[in-house]
Amino acid sequence: MSPVDTREPRPHTGRRRNEAVRRAILDAALDLLSDADGAPVTVETIARAAGVGKQTLYRWWPSKGAVLLDALTDYAAQELPTPDTGSLRGDLRAFATATFEASQRAPSAPALRTLVTEAARDAHLAQLMRDFTEARRAVLREILRRGHERGELPADRDVDLLVDQFYGFFWYRFLLGHAALDAVTAERITDSLLR
Incomplete structure (x- = not known):
């Protein structure tokens, strides 16, 4: 009988969405829209606010909209x-x-x-x-x-x-x-x- 593997599973690093990252991106997008300073919301500003690279956004969504x-x-x-x-x-x-x-x-x-x-x-x-x-x-x-x-x-x-x-x-x-x-x-x- 082989020993039980007790290691934590590695986080998925492929195209599948990480729900915590997805949530951070969606929250950042809404927060940026809610700001009253009138600054334009872009893929770059959403990515920066969410703490991810903009390539992450483009991997999961085709546009800022x-x-x-x-x-x-x-x-x-x-x-x-x-x-x-x-x-x-x-x-x-x-x-x-x-x-x-x-x-x-x-x-x-x-x-x-x-x-x-x-x-x-x-x-x-x-x-x-x-x-x-x-x-x-x-x-x-x-x-x-x-x-x-x-x-x-x-x-x-x-x-x-x-x-x-x-x-x-x-x-x-x-x-x-x-x-x-x-x-x-x-x-x-x-x-x-x-x-």
């Missing part, structure tokens, strides 16, 4: 969970309020603005942005599906149209900045969707 989107997706999953208040009205209001509040503060606000701008010039990032928005739309779709199941939303209501109405409203106000995205607005869009 892809890093930022990954960071924002991770942030949204943690900070904007699917509400379950027990009622469709409560869930919609909680979802709208959380979405609107997050879009008005760092790191979401600068990250979203940067990503929208860069996605207009980068087809790969534009696809990643569509994936991100689809993930957020799926959360809202789930809220509406539960409302159907509880009989709070008539079966003939078009869920995809309701999702489009919510996000069309959100993106219009977010990008143009012509009117508030606040708790009062969340209440009003909830009333409008449930009419």
